[in-house]
Amino acid sequence: MNNEFYVGWGTLALINAGLAQGKNRSGLNWFLLSLLLGPIATFCLVISDKK
Structure with a gap:
């Protein structure tokens, strides 16, 4: 893979x-989750309601 x-x-x-x-929501937790899931985490954030 490239950089x-x-x-x-x-x-x-x-x-x-x-x-x-x-x-x-916790920015750090979602940052770490996004490193693993990427676009799937973005989708989950977009469809979730504000806490």
Whole structure:
């Protein structure tokens, strides 16, 4: 795999952490979850309601 893939995946995880904090959820937990699940975690965040 090339480095661009890792940079994109890491950027997505940071975006998800920001989305999570905007919905009053733990940014760190969602960042770590996003490193594992990537776009699936983004989808879960987008459809979830604000806490």
